[in-house]
Amino acid sequence: MQRSYLSPLVHDYRVSELHIVHGATLKVLVVNDDGPESLALAPLVEALRDLHEVFVSVPSLQRSGTGHGFSFLQPLEVRSTTVAGVPGLLVAGLPADAVKFAICGGAPWVPDVVLAGINPGENAGVCAPYSGTVACAREAALFGIPAVALSSMGMDMAHYRAIADWACRLLESGLPPHRRGVFWNVNFPLAHPDCWGEVKICHGSTSMFRDVYRPVGTGAWQLEGSKDPTAIEAGSDDEWLSKGHPSMVAHRADPTDHEFLRGLDWIPPRSIRTGET
Numbered sequence: 001m002q003r004s005y006l007s008p009l010v011h012d013y014r015v016s017e018l019h020i021v022h023g024a025t026l027k028v029l030v031v032n033d034d035g036p037e038s039l040a041l042a043p044l045v046e047a048l049r050d051l052h053e054v055f056v057s058v059p060s061l062q063r064s065g066t067g068h069g070f071s072f073l074q075p076l077e078v079r080s081t082t083v084a085g086v087p088g089l090l091v092a093g094l095p096a097d098a099v100k101f102a103i104c105g106g107a108p109w110v111p112d113v114v115l116a117g118i119n120p121g122e123n124a125g126v127c128a129p130y131s132g133t134v135a136c137a138r139e140a141a142l143f144g145i146p147a148v149a150l151s152s153m154g155m156d157m158a159h160y161r162a163i164a165d166w167a168c169r170l171l172e173s174g175l176p177p178h179r180r181g182v183f184w185n186v187n188f189p190l191a192h193p194d195c196w197g198e199v200k201i202c203h204g205s206t207s208m209f210r211d212v213y214r215p216v217g218t219g220a221w222q223l224e225g226s227k228d229p230t231a232i233e234a235g236s237d238d239e240w241l242s243k244g245h246p247s248m249v250a251h252r253a254d255p256t257d258h259e260f261l262r263g264l265d266w267i268p269p270r271s272i273r274t275g276e277t
Contacts, residue, residue, distance in 0.1 A: 026052045026171060029102055029111035029140075030088075032119065033063050033095035033132025036081060040118035040152070040160045045084040047164035052171065053109070056081075056088025057102035059132075063095050064121075068135035070096045078106065095132035099139040113175065114140035117150030118163050124151070124187040124237040124247060125205030125227070134185055134251070141183040141253040146175055148183065153190040153241060162193035166246075181253040189241045197245040204249045205236035 028048055032041055035058055048054045060079070070093070077092040078101060089106050091098040099114065116136035123131040133149050140147035150167060152159045166188075176184065185204070189196060209225040216222045232238045237247035267273075 024112075026112040027109050028052045028054050028171070029099070029107055029114045030054060030056045030083075030086075031095065031099050031102070031114060031116050031136040032058050033066065033116075033136065034119065035059050035062050036083060036090060037062070038120065039157070040120050040155075042084040043157065043160040044115065044118050044150070044164045044167060045086050047161070047168050048115075048171075049084065049086050051168060054086045055102065055107045055109075055111070056083045056086055057091060057098040057106060058083075058088065059095055059098050060090040060092045063132050064119075065130050066094050066132045066135075067130050068096050068138055069094045070100060076101060095136045096139040099136045103140065103143050103145065111140075111145055113171065114145055114147040115150060115167060116140075116147065117152075118160050119149070119151035120155040122151050122153045122187045122241065123149065123185065124241055124249075126208055128185055128204060128249075128251065137183040137185065138251065138253050141181050141251075144180055146178040146183070148175070149185045150188075151186070152188045154188065154192070158193060159188065162196075163188055176248075183251055183253065185237075185249045185251050186246065187237055187241055188246045189244045191244040195244060197240075197243065199246045199248055200237075200240040201248045201250075202235055202237055202240055203233075204251075205233045205238035207231040207233060207236075207238060 079090045081088050081090045091101050116133045119133040123134050128134045137147035137149040210228050211225040213221040214224055237249050240247045
């Protein structure tokens, strides 16, 4: 890095409603949670680089499943790199660190859109809160920047190239409407891309994993888990994926349950409100 410090570029970069213009050349920040060695990274960058301005910022190591943490107790080590001929950064931190650092001055510009992925493995339903890929998109949304997380049940080049092509067509056609703090979590099915059904906009499943910790040594336990196919909710992303359809779910960066609060008829007891007994 040539700069001795990075000044935030996004003090007032917020959107209440934003539509990407059809056919526009965009500044696209590509991020992931798998690091530079991911086989799914280059296909996305290669598909985008001749159509848009592209910059890459990724963790220097594999950081899948680390959710939305960030580093502040110690400095970040950041190195310049190139991915498929495109400039970028390797950030020795968590996935959200790579996004935050790029947005706050590490990238040469404020991105018009952030694409997170492509993640080898799905991040639908209850996977999303644990996912570093989804956290990357959420981090961008916290800055008011449109973002899309891309994940695939199929983990081969045919799937990665098809998803990269889909992402380019999404940008070409114009992103779906983005309200402030909203981002899209998109997952693609295991079926071969030639057999995909139409994309379904739906809700995320809340069916929890069947988790088991298996002993692998003295005091050591390995987590193994899977989703119960009999518990998948009708109309959810998990169900559409199981039927061979890509799914799109709109997520909020703000976790507040506004609907619940609007209908809440409850006043905390005085001892809770004031500390008095």
